[in-house]
Amino acid sequence: MPDIQSLYSEKVMDHFRNPRNVGEIENPDGTGHVGNPICGDIMELYIKVNGNIITDAKFKTFGCGAAIATSSMVTEMVIGKTIDEALEISNKTVAEALGGLPAAKMHCSVLAEDALRSAIDDYHSKQKKQSKTKAKAKKK
Amino acid sequence: MPDIQSLYSEKVMDHFRNPRNVGEIENPDGTGHVGNPICGDIMELYIKVNGNIITDAKFKTFGCGAAIATSSMVTEMVIGKTIDEALEISNKTVAEALGGLPAAKMHCSVLAEDALRSAIDDYHSKQKKQSKTKAKAKKK
Amino acid sequence: MKRIYLDYAATTPTHPDVVEAMLPYFSDSFGNPSSIYSYGQEAKGAVEKAREQVAALIGARDDEVVFTSGGTEADNSAIQGVALADPERNHIITSATEHHAVIETCRFLERRGFKVTYLPVDKEGLINPDDVRNTITEKTCLVSIMHANNEIGTIQPIKELAVIARGAGVLIHTDAVQTAGQIPVNVDDLGVDLLSISAHKLYGPKGVGALYIRKGTKLVPFMHGGGQERNRRGSTENVPGIVGFGKATEIARNVIAGEIERQTQLRNHLISGILEQIDGVRLNGHPTNRLPNNVNVSVDYVEGESMLLNLDLENICASTGSACSSSSLEASHVLLALGLTHEQAHSSLRFTVGKWTTDEDIDRVSEVLPRVVARLRAMSPLLKSHK
Amino acid sequence: MKRIYLDYAATTPTHPDVVEAMLPYFSDSFGNPSSIYSYGQEAKGAVEKAREQVAALIGARDDEVVFTSGGTEADNSAIQGVALADPERNHIITSATEHHAVIETCRFLERRGFKVTYLPVDKEGLINPDDVRNTITEKTCLVSIMHANNEIGTIQPIKELAVIARGAGVLIHTDAVQTAGQIPVNVDDLGVDLLSISAHKLYGPKGVGALYIRKGTKLVPFMHGGGQERNRRGSTENVPGIVGFGKATEIARNVIAGEIERQTQLRNHLISGILEQIDGVRLNGHPTNRLPNNVNVSVDYVEGESMLLNLDLENICASTGSACSSSSLEASHVLLALGLTHEQAHSSLRFTVGKWTTDEDIDRVSEVLPRVVARLRAMSPLLKSHK
Ligand SMILES: Cc1ncc(COP(=O)(O)O)c(C=O)c1O
Ligand SMILES: Cc1ncc(COP(=O)(O)O)c(C=O)c1O
DSSP: OOOOGGSSSSSHHHHSSSSSSSSSOSSSSEEEEEETTTEEEEEEEEEEEETEEEEEEEEEEEEEEEHHHHHHHHHHHHHHHHHHHHOOHHHHHHHHHHHHHGGGOOOOOOOHHHHHHHHHHHHHHHHHHHHHHHHHHHHH | OGGGGGOOOOOOOOOOOSSSBOOOSOSSSSSEEEEETTTTTEEEEEEEEETTTOOOEEEEEEEEEHHHHHHHHHHHTTTTTEEEEEHHHHHHHHHHHTTTOOOOGGHHHHHHHHHHHHHHHHHHHHHHHHHHHHHHHOOO | OOOOEOBBBTTOOOOOOHHHHHHHHHSOOOOOTOOHHHHHHHHHHHHHHHHHOOOOTHHHHHHHHGSSHHHHHHHHHHHHHHHHHHOOOOOOETTTTTTHHHHHHHHHHHTTEEEEEOOOOOTOOOHHHHHHHHHHOTTEEEOOOOBBBTTTOOOOOHHHHHHHHHHHTTTEEETTTBTTTTTTOOOHHTTSSEEEEEEEGTOOTOOOOOEETTTTTTOOOOOOOHHHHHHHHHHOOOOHHHHHHHHHHHHHHHHHHHHHHHHHHHHHHHHHHHHHOOSSSEEOOOOSSSSSTEEEETTTTOOOHHHHHHHTTTTTEBBBBOOGGGOOSOOOOHHTTTTTOOHHHHHHEEEEEEEOOOOOOHHHHHHHHHHHHHHHHHHOOGGGOOO | OOOEETEEETTOOOHHHHHHHHTTHHHHHHHOTTSSSSHHHHHHHHHHHHHHHHHHHHHHHGEEEEEEESSHHOOOOOHHHHHTTTOOOOEEEOOOOTTTTHHHHHHHHHHHHEEEEEEEOOOSSOOOOHHHHHHTTEEEEEEEOOSSTTTTTTOOOOHHHHHHHHEEEEOEEOOTTTTTTTTTOOOOHHHHHHEEEEGGGGGGGTTTTTEEEEETTTOOOOOOSSSSHHSOOOOOOOOHHHHHHHHHHHHHHHHHHHHHHHHHHHHHHHHHHHHHHHHEEEEOOSSSSBBBEEEEEEEEEHHHHHHHHHHHHHTTTTOOOOOOGSSSSSHHHHHHHHTHHHHHHHHHEEOOOOOOOOOOHHHHHHHHHHHHHHHTTTOOOOOOOGO
């Protein structure tokens, strides 16, 4: 009987075996690309935002079990949250929601936090561009 | 069942358990004192000589099992031999007669050879003195 | 479901006959071999018998074998022992694909003033003998090149390197931890001065190894203590471990020829199974100069640990050169030395077969792995086309 | 005839419960603790449990315990590890009665440019704390004094020495190989930075030990390799050995109080038996600051090994400080350091009692030894009066 659980919590294994929200979103409102090949973890996070509420999130991840599980968890956590609420999610809250991560794997949860922030940043900058475009449109 | 035999040959153990010719000879014709306390082996060998034949030999030894066994063996080997024959006994012949000695214990057989030579030297120098005394007595 | 163990290069289960051989030396013949009384002599006799067995495996003389606590200690003592023996020479030649036990010892010596050349390897993992020839200087005290690599299985031309090194008056050490018991290893054939072995890689116990030291080789001891091992390694001998090591080498000698053939077949079967069923896979290491038990592949777009975990959930044990499986974050230095990209190195999987691997085990991997890869590729950001 | 083993200080039989605890880790849970799949995690879990058990015995935190291949390696790593850590300090203080693992490591460092002070001991084997105080300089990096001596059983005032060393900003190491599991050993009570233990002295297996490293202590690793033991000691963990060590420390914790009392009685009984029945005998070591299990006597006019052999023929196992029992020709450096003559040192006998020693065993020694001594004195050239 595998007892890989002794490395990862049951929650991590659940998210690793059945990752939620895998995939990409067509025309996302925000996208985060983080990680680098040297560390062996690459994560893409896509969000759909409607009136300040994150209505959908999807991910694609190249990485270890913890990277996949944190990616899955972070998408689950953000859906339904406002942007401000989502910004309160830290690597610690993701790790906690997963029932903890081995010390050597905490960097994966940092990756998830970074991906989320980067997606939100992307959303904000798109928003700015749009409002500028709208402003411009109005001026014209 | 002790298998100390794996350290020492049966012959060594026999001589160690039942050493031959232990003791001193009153008025010996030759005595050898060898060894030193630093190395932990001290051996005394006494011989009785009659017309160039070693008629008796005894020893006293402070030392390890090999030292005691080689002492015992060397006394057994010399009794009945002429002085010249006795001088042919080397540390190797003693060790061989004992069925071999562990490498670390070969120095004990050297001690036995040294003791024998020293006893014979002592015998020779006593002889010289005696003949000088005799010679002097004659002159007078 | 039966667990399928395909990580024999990491460690092997101790052979039941080995365990049985060890048992009397724990609580019965438990003496200290340095003691002169019976218990001690029993223990000493057992150690000396094991020394003969180990020596026989590698064609050495008994008194050229020093027992250590494992392959790492053998490597440490060989390299430091030579380095410290000759104050006039301070240069060591090794390779970029050595085991950490060699590399880290070299790095330690560098911090203490030694010069070390880490020779590159070609894309199949081979050292170029000319590189050894060209980097030897009069300051060189040692060439240390492993017999076969633990990750990719590439077998180095040690015989040739030994001729070069010894021709230049330089000592040669080889880490034979992955070869002793697996393929023929003979110290005279190889022509080496020093050679490391580890028991737990050949169905012996963990925590025991040996260093072969050719008679006459000047070496400063590594483990300072009582006069054990003819003053070459202090510490009370690990009698049961050494006895087990001896037994394991004896068994290895008896089965090696058959096992080489059998394992080579399993290996080839697994390689072709993987390459045929999964696209975007490359075999790492040398195609033919390769350990009979080693399969190492990079699977494009998929990270190694996530494959391992999925395999483990299917009761298959393998290993990876991806950083995420260890506490460091760097991918395997061996795979990078072959010229793989970081992605490729992080995408590696190693299967190593052994004594108890069956055809069915290999079939099962060929069936499970494609599924695992497909599943993970579906979530890989590196594979845009599969969207 | 039952063999009477009275050499527990040399090594102990592995406790049957310890062997039982080890067995599953040879061929079943045989994984490499560095592997992330199931087998590896089982092994890792077992190692971590053992670490807790060992830490508990000495009052340490788990992460302050590093497993080694024995007491010798623990001593080597502690001393070299500190010595190499601070290039500004090159002076070590130790004592003349340390175990070879400490003395030979210090001699090695001397050959590499370090300065070592070997403090003398008084005639009962005690260090004078003032000597430590007076020899510490700003160049001193380490004080290494053993907790109790393996030959004569004298227990050093480590607590006091630690206050002096640490007060002067100098690290203190103690070799507790003879005390851990035998008398209370608590790293905080003692106040030491580093402490060595060996499993085979406390009914654990040979070839395993541990070094306690107080959190924050700067140490250069000794065994360079993979990142095992949190990068502090390379090499695949000796999982069964470590598990056995853990179990042995757990047992020791449970029985130590009772055993101290029981063994002290046996020891005193044996000492008085010998002193009463044989004239010309002196007790070596301290009369009261002494290990509960240690009896060491010098028997005038009789060489140690010849006594040992005779005792062995009567099925009694003991040990001696006489050179002839080892490959060196020098008598015990410990006995000579007490001021004994060479004859006295060569005339020594050590009996060390243990878990399975009974009153009957002691009675038998008291009966046999006088006979053996009389027999050997009759052939001693040192005893002219007995002619
Ligand atoms: C090539 C090589 N060298 C050295 C070692 C170290 O051996 P050990 O784990 O016995 O210290 C290993 C395995 O870990 C290895 O594969
Ligand atoms: C005081 C002391 N230190 C160190 C050691 C060495 O321990 P090991 O034999 O486990 O290397 C011993 C015993 O041999 C000892 O008694």
